[in-house]
Amino acid sequence: MDLQNEKIFAGARLRRLRRERSLTQADAADMLGLSPSYLNLLERNQRPLTARVLLAVAAAFDIDVRSLAEGSDRQLVTDLEAAAADPALAALELDRTELTDLAETQPRAAEALTKLHQAYRNASESSADLAAQLEGGERAGRMNETEAVRNALDQRHNFFPALEDAAERFGSRLKLHVDNRSTVLEERLKAEHGIVVRTFEDDIMGRARQRLDFHTRRLMLSDRLSANARPMQMATTLALLEHADVLDAEVAAAGFETKIEEALYRNGLARYFAGAVLAPYEAFLTLAEKSRYDIDRLQRRFGLSFETACHRLTTLHDPRQPGIPFFMVRMDPAGNVSKRFGGGVLPFARSGGSCPKWTLSEAFRAPEKLLTQRFALPDNSEYLSIARAVSRPGSAQELPVMHVIAVGCEWGRAEETIYADALSRTPPTPVGLTCRLCEREACAHRAFPSMQREMNINPWRQAAGPYASDEHI
Known part of the structure; x- marks a missing residue:
């Protein structure tokens, strides 16, 4: 993107950033080195954002400059399309141009509409669940809280500078590296918190992967955990024990409505911290760029599972050292999505299964095989997808737990990865977000x-x- 020559109008997003931080126009203008009158013109789209102003906004508000320069929020437009396609609104025949215009000029009103539609859809699903329960059926689990957490992560592009800084200081202080981290983390738990790490069989753990017993001062780990998973569990526990203030500040800033949402978000941030400890930002990004984002090599170097390595790729949004913006999705064999990061790259449908022409389903038929694909959405945007089916042992009475992990980026950045080489001459596969919106x-x-x-x-x-x-x- 040529920031010097392209005219960028992002007044609504600039105004939204200011209001989210409770700043007056005078305060924001002072931060950006502008006059209040000029900032007013920018927010009303009567002046385009210059390259200098874009960089000043990115630095002042700690965001990726692309989030202002890329145009409308793709996820927001997708959510608006889902709302407009609902039978309650379908008669209005709102087209994509109108919805994009709403997202760009009135993003807060657009968000309000999508939240109202999600609440309406959840209420309808709850009514159906209750009816099924009264008839002796089985009630399906609702995802209200999960969606709220996903929205909060997407708004931050899954990047948390405060957690990155805390993790870097923590890892440096302990002199962690891939060969000593299990021992060092275990010693830290014992020396600072009087907690010993013990491994137990599945029947004693009650199928839990980890449990901290405060009474006996034991961190109980399942013997089914892989060697790479054990340091992740210990680092997550240390995040909760030693960095609660940082986690609490991030949770408070998100402004959730329920305690469940706060708890889910806090747990996710603790795991984010753990991933940043095991794979420090600068070292991880350096090897990623050197290896052309070879995920297997990143796994080996930092001792990560495929899922954790993919998750870490979605967090490389430091405006001072940005990586490729990646999306990620985790799906089970029934098509349920249990983890999703759009990263401002790929919009996701809030309901409905994934497109069968996306290689997610195919990956289940070839466990551990890496499947790459070039695909295009109906709006002609193209993407690279890298998918693999992974599994972990179940209990004695259960089959192994299997998921497909897919990570990818916009095709325009795909040539920076090793995975695009074999696909450069391959036409993109036409894929939809979900059948109802395709x-x-x-x-x-x-x-x-x-x-x-x-x-x-x-x-x-x-x-x-x-x-x-x-x-x-």
């Missing part, structure tokens, strides 16, 4: 009719699939 009617894989268009069903013609059609009204 406009590709002539698709044999379609599992649901599109919410975007009314189908024209011809009784005299058999389409490729139950909801596929090359005709529409």
Whole structure:
């Protein structure tokens, strides 16, 4: 992106940043070295943001300059499309241009609309769950709190400078490296907190992977944990014990509505801290760039699982040393998404399964094999995807727990990775976010009719699939 020559109007996002920090225009103008009147013109989109102002905003508000320069929030536009496609609003026939304009000019109003739609959808699902329960059915779990946490992580682009700084100081003080970290972390727990680390069999652990027993001062770890998982559990525990003030400050800044949301977010941040301790930002980014983001090499160097290495890739958003912006998703064999980071790169649908033409499902048929893919969404944006099915042992009565982990980036940055070399001459696979939001009617894989268009069903013609059609009204 040529910041010198491109005119960037981001008044609504600039105003939103200021209001989120409770700053007056005069205060913000002083921080940016501008006059209040000029800042007012910027916020009203009567002046474009110059390269100097963009860099000043990125430094003052500690954000990635791309979040201002890239245009509308893709995830917000996707959420608006889902709301507009709902039967309650479908008659208005709001198109993508109108929704993008709303997201760019009135982002707070757009967020309010999407939150209202999510609440409406959750209420409808709850009613259906309750009806099923009353009829003797099984109630499905709701994801309200999880979605709130995901929204908060996406707003921060999954990057937390305070946690990075604390983790760097902690790791340097203990002189951690991949060969000594298990021993050093175990000694830290014992010396500073009187906690000994013990390994127990599954029946004693009650299928838990880890449990801290404050009464006996023991950190109990399951014998099913891999060698790489043990330091992660110990570092997470130390984050909760020694860096509660940093975690609490981040939780308070997120402004959650429920204690459950706060607890989920806090646990996620503790694991973020642990990942930053095991894979320090600068060292991890240096090897990532040197190896062209070779995930297997990053795993070996830092002693990480595939999932943890992929997770760490999504956090490389320090404006002073930015890496490639990556997204990540974790999915089980039933299509349930249990972890998701858009990273400002790839928008995700809030409900519905993933597109079967994305290699996530295929990865389950080839465990531990790395599958790469170049795909395109209906808006013609293209991406690189790197997916692998991983598993961990279950209990004696259960099958192994399996997930597919996928990480990727925009195709424009893919050439910086080793994975794009074999795909550079391959046309992108057309993929949708979810069937209900996908406009590709002539698709044999379609599992649901599109919410975007009314189908024209011809009784005299058999389409490729139950909801596929090359005709529409």
